[in-house]
Amino acid sequence: MSTRELKHAGLNLQQTDPKTHEEAESRVFGFWVFLMSDAVLFALLFATYGVMLSGTAGGPGTQNVYEMKSAFIETLLLLSSSFTFGMASLAMKYEGKASRISVWLAVTLILGLGFLGMEMHDFVKMIGEGATPERSGFLSSFFALVSTHGLHVLGGSIWIVVMLVQLSVFGVTPAVKTRILRLGLFWHFLDIIWVGIFTIVYLQGLTP
Amino acid sequence: MSAPAHGFWHILLGRMTWDSLAFVRAWHDPTVSEIIGSCAAALVVIGAVALFAALTYYRAWRPLWKNWVVSVDHKKIGIMYMVLAGVMLTRALIEAVLMRLQQADAVNKPGFLAPDHFGQLFSTHGTIMIFFVAMPLLTGLINFVMPMQIGARDVSFPTMNSISLGLTTAGAILIMISLVLGKFSTGGWSGYPPYTEMSYNPGEGPDYWIWAVTLSSIGTTMTGINFAVTIYKERTQGMHLMRMPLFTWTALCTSILMIFAMPPLTVATAMLALDRYLGFHFFTNGMGGNLMNYANLFWLFGHPEVYILILPAFGVYSEVFSTFSAKKLYGYTSLVIATMAIAVLSFTVWLHHFFTMGQNANINAFFGIATMTIGIPTGVKIYDWMWTMFRGRVRFSVPMLFSLAFLITFVVGGVTGILLATPPIDFMVHNTVFLVAHFHNMLIPGLLYGMIAGYQYWFPKAFGFRLNERWGRLSFLCWVLGFYLAFMPLYVLGADGMPRRSQELFHSSYLPWLIVAGIGGLVLLAALLTLFIQLWVSIRERDANRVPIGDPWDGRGLEWSMAAPPPEYNFHVLPKVTGRDAFTHRKEQGEAYQPAAEYQDIELPRDNASGAVIGLGGLAAAFGLVWHIWWLAILGVLIMWGMVIFRSFITETHQIIPADEVERQHRAFLKEVSETRAVDRDYEMTPQNRGLAEADT
Numbered sequence: 001m002s003t004r005e006l007k008h009a010g011l012n013l014q015q016t017d018p019k020t021h022e023e024a025e026s027r028v029f030g031f032w033v034f035l036m037s038d039a040v041l042f043a044l045l046f047a048t049y050g051v052m053l054s055g056t057a058g059g060p061g062t063q064n065v066y067e068m069k070s071a072f073i074e075t076l077l078l079l080s081s082s083f084t085f086g087m088a089s090l091a092m093k094y095e096g097k098a099s100r101i102s103v104w105l106a107v108t109l110i111l112g113l114g115f116l117g118m119e120m121h122d123f124v125k126m127i128g129e130g131a132t133p134e135r136s137g138f139l140s141s142f143f144a145l146v147s148t149h150g151l152h153v154l155g156g157s158i159w160i161v162v163m164l165v166q167l168s169v170f171g172v173t174p175a176v177k178t179r180i181l182r183l184g185l186f187w188h189f190l191d192i193i194w195v196g197i198f199t200i201v202y203l204q205g206l207t208p
Numbered sequence: 209m210s211a212p213a214h215g216f217w218h219i220l221l222g223r224m225t226w227d228s229l230a231f232v233r234a235w236h237d238p239t240v241s242e243i244i245g246s247c248a249a250a251l252v253v254i255g256a257v258a259l260f261a262a263l264t265y266y267r268a269w270r271p272l273w274k275n276w277v278v279s280v281d282h283k284k285i286g287i288m289y290m291v292l293a294g295v296m297l298t299r300a301l302i303e304a305v306l307m308r309l310q311q312a313d314a315v316n317k318p319g320f321l322a323p324d325h326f327g328q329l330f331s332t333h334g335t336i337m338i339f340f341v342a343m344p345l346l347t348g349l350i351n352f353v354m355p356m357q358i359g360a361r362d363v364s365f366p367t368m369n370s371i372s373l374g375l376t377t378a379g380a381i382l383i384m385i386s387l388v389l390g391k392f393s394t395g396g397w398s399g400y401p402p403y404t405e406m407s408y409n410p411g412e413g414p415d416y417w418i419w420a421v422t423l424s425s426i427g428t429t430m431t432g433i434n435f436a437v438t439i440y441k442e443r444t445q446g447m448h449l450m451r452m453p454l455f456t457w458t459a460l461c462t463s464i465l466m467i468f469a470m471p472p473l474t475v476a477t478a479m480l481a482l483d484r485y486l487g488f489h490f491f492t493n494g495m496g497g498n499l500m501n502y503a504n505l506f507w508l509f510g511h512p513e514v515y516i517l518i519l520p521a522f523g524v525y526s527e528v529f530s531t532f533s534a535k536k537l538y539g540y541t542s543l544v545i546a547t548m549a550i551a552v553l554s555f556t557v558w559l560h561h562f563f564t565m566g567q568n569a570n571i572n573a574f575f576g577i578a579t580m581t582i583g584i585p586t587g588v589k590i591y592d593w594m595w596t597m598f599r600g601r602v603r604f605s606v607p608m609l610f611s612l613a614f615l616i617t618f619v620v621g622g623v624t625g626i627l628l629a630t631p632p633i634d635f636m637v638h639n640t641v642f643l644v645a646h647f648h649n650m651l652i653p654g655l656l657y658g659m660i661a662g663y664q665y666w667f668p669k670a671f672g673f674r675l676n677e678r679w680g681r682l683s684f685l686c687w688v689l690g691f692y693l694a695f696m697p698l699y700v701l702g703a704d705g706m707p708r709r710s711q712e713l714f715h716s717s718y719l720p721w722l723i724v725a726g727i728g729g730l731v732l733l734a735a736l737l738t739l740f741i742q743l744w745v746s747i748r749e750r751d752a753n754r755v756p757i758g759d760p761w762d763g764r765g766l767e768w769s770m771a772a773p774p775p776e777y778n779f780h781v782l783p784k785v786t787g788r789d790a791f792t793h794r795k796e797q798g799e800a801y802q803p804a805a806e807y808q809d810i811e812l813p814r815d816n817a818s819g820a821v822i823g824l825g826g827l828a829a830a831f832g833l834v835w836h837i838w839w840l841a842i843l844g845v846l847i848m849w850g851m852v853i854f855r856s857f858i859t860e861t862h863q864i865i866p867a868d869e870v871e872r873q874h875r876a877f878l879k880e881v882s883e884t885r886a887v888d889r890d891y892e893m894t895p896q897n898r899g900l901a902e903a904d905t
Contacts, residue, residue: 027365029441036467037432038471040468055498137489175859
């Protein structure tokens, strides 16, 4: 097992012993498994949302609560942040310089926080218009789905901050590299979930 | 009722009042029911105080902390899970006996338990038995055995393993606290809304249930990830998937089920919590809420959960039948396929838990047929085990007795399962004690007997001495007799229409059956008692029954190849595997106890307190949420995530055991082997058995 090469894209552990490779392999694989479990969680939230679309209890429905423009900008922010994270991964793979990785991570963080800020703004606006989660089952399922994603992005942002600190404290060590790789998986995963949310929640809201 | 506190005290203690204390309630309202409640509370308090006093008196705090609490050794974590399960089993079994006695007493009269108390009893009994007995038992057993079976030194993520234990323990402690402070849910182990919603149950009961279950489900998800990755990544050289012992196969299937089936539970409890805490409308009556979503989410977890519970026991039986018949397992491949088939099918049958809840007949028919399909792979297994014994050198040891009792009893339960899988029959007997009889008939032989068999089977490996056979047999007798006495009458009563979860009954014809069932409950209590006596007796006479060489049953898997108890690194040198039943093969080739050509440094994970700290944080958060003590809840969450981040800054996570030391220990072990007389199978239950098996001819 020790002679096998690591096939995970973006991870370059350079000349380290086989043990480090093996450990990284377990860790990255374990994270993939976690993401599967997390994907089940989101799948169920999506399913609940689908089932509860009609449960508006006479309150606002899909047509009158969503702010498409804002959702579109949020989508752009999050998609660009995935791109900038990709740049961080490439920097990690080819140059391994802490400063270059940190810059791209910081840009990603700013985009992520921008996304969160806009989402918060949307929520506040909706709540101001009386579209609160207490209003109906439909709105409950909307807030649960979208803010669970938002909480994940918040978690990811905190994780980026931790990694920025670790990059400056430890430098680009194998442990830091595998952590950034897993953070990347997490971040792109959230991007995919958001594409689902944009399609199923927001675009569906456009249909009469 | 004393008024809820205001101002400072309200912030400090949330909605806790004097009346929250079980003792105060019993003082105000000294009925038998309340007094029983406060006796249970007193037991918890006295138990905790006695434990603290004993630990202090024997100066055991430091060893407990150093050797156990902070340990990330999979073997110790496994043992701690088993201890937790033992404590919780005791409580939940006493509760079961109380309920049996109440029903035997309450025909045409109210009996000695108040309805509310009875409701708490069946809720805690079910919740504890599933989440804090069954799950810790199988997690503990897999933890202890699986890494050794695949030739690994530990699981893939030892610290996460310790965190899983911490969270599960936190959930168990929360349920124990509910005996003293406040009341538990009366909504059953499945906690169906809208009954468990704010409008019907504004008290702390459902919140206790939600957070105890949530802690356990998060811990279990992590356990599943950990085991699955371990089995995929940590197998030793040559240990191909189709060479793994069957127990490891069932561990793999159970882990996969945990990964996919625990999130629905987490989602269901989280949504119920949102309804209760923030006024959401997922499962409320009206306002667009839909309680059927809960039923679907819960059983989307609940049915795979049944197989999470049963599969590891199937693994134990496979090992036990094979070992105590001195034959290789019959139909290994078919057993693997059957296990996988059961794991996959388990996701296609959840709807049979609510045939009567309004979907059309075609949907019911689909799920009914899918349910019956599971009988096929299970039947394959039954036949494989029987053929394993055929013409084998069968010894009726305690694990074997439990396995045989399982074989017969489980088939009875399976047949009643096929009955229940037929929607028209289900309409007749749903919500009666027929169902209660059925699932106890599956889980007692299909889980508990298996776990007891596994405990008896691997105990000598864990502690280095055999358990007492006589008390083991007596315990076996009680478990089997008690089961039949307690649950066969329930089939009759259920078919006769007796509703489940009834505190009071109004048919005199039920009485004789309920008395028999009550006696059965007492016999089961005796069974647990004899199990503890067996442990006590075995510890006292341990010197006569030591098996230091570690292979008391002529075992077939790698876990029998090292000393008992095993060294913390398990294997002096990681073994190379060339086929199934790796250790048997090595014994046949005369390679079992040979020095290695070369010893290497062994790297082991360093013990750390992450699991304990995160478990404590989880307990604080959950307790704060139950009682609306918001500062405590926030503090708990901060402690948990703070510890995760803090831990990521620690770079010294491993310790090295030098090659010289490994070699010295191995040579000492080999010397002991050469001085030990091998034992023939006919004498394996006598003190002649020192853990070295004579070559089978």
